[in-house]
Amino acid sequence: MVDIRRMRMSDLKAVIEIEETAFPKPWSLNAFISQLANDASICLVAVAKKPERVVGYLVVTQFVGVWHILDLAVHQDFQRHYIATDLLEYFFDLSGREPHRGYCLEVRKSNRGAIKMYESFGFICSGIRKGYYNDNGEDALIMWRDSEDMLA
Ligand SMILES: CC(C)(COP(=O)(O)OP(=O)(O)OC[C@H]1O[C@@H](n2cnc3c(N)ncnc32)[C@H](O)[C@@H]1OP(=O)(O)O)[C@@H](O)C(=O)NCCC(=O)NCCS
Structure with a gap:
């Protein structure tokens, strides 16, 4: 239903719109920009097709060997279609390639x-x-959640 890819600056308008309806204390634009500029972070978007639009996103950062899930939201009209699940699966696949201590x-x-x-x-x-x-x-x-290495 959706494609998952890295977040770009040009996605931020749509991301902020979702963020502002999803949370009582939404992140600012600058908070997203800092995560995009942070080499230790992975920022993903879920893009629906026809018409193409950003319908969800995930922001995760690593410090002291642990991946911290910082922000995850899906547009209200697209919830319960496994879009958050797709974002998390994509992220676990990416992050599982390098050693780490786990996720929180x-x-x-x-x-x-x-x-x-x-x-x-x-x-x-x-x-x-x-x-x-x-x-x-x-x-x-x-x-x-323990890392895959620790689960094995
Ligand atoms: C939480 C959120 C990201 C889930 O996104 P989503 O794409 O709708 O989630 P999925 O469709 O992948 O859900 C997978 C499973 O999680 C559970 N789940 C997700 N949302 C649920 C809900 N509102 N009520 C009950 N179970 C839910 C269900 O088990 C679901 O599987 P099912 O539909 O087969 O029962 C979305 O509701 C959202 O953006 N909420 C507002 C922001 C938020 O709370 N973010 C998380 C902050 S930690």
Whole structure:
């Protein structure tokens, strides 16, 4: 249904539009630009065909040997069509080629759909950050997945 490729500067208008409807505290344009300029980051988009348009994206960065999933969203009209799944599978394929310690992310405790999706990829809840989200004081679950090397 979609093609997955690296994010470009020219995708950012569409990315920001999705970001602003997906999150109560959306990332700024500069936040995306910094990730595009960061050699340690992988920024992907999902592109629907006919008409061609960006309908989802994933931003991940590596530090101290761990991949941190920083941002993932799919346009509301395109959700539940496995687009986030496609983005994550593409990313795991890319990141699995080099040694690393694993993957982690934070997710709102109330975001049951996202938590279910991450669990289906082998993430487990490894901790809680109390009051992590400053828009409503909600807790974040810290989710972790071992690298493929450690799973083997
Ligand atoms: C979370 C999000 C990225 C999922 O994108 P998506 O493309 O709709 O997800 P997929 O279609 O790949 O879902 C795969 C599986 O995850 C689970 N899942 C995903 N969204 C779900 C939801 N809203 N409710 C329940 N389960 C859900 C389901 O098990 C689903 O498989 P199924 O449809 O066969 O039941 C999307 O809902 C979104 O952009 N939300 C707003 C931003 C956000 O919360 N990002 C994550 C922050 S950590």
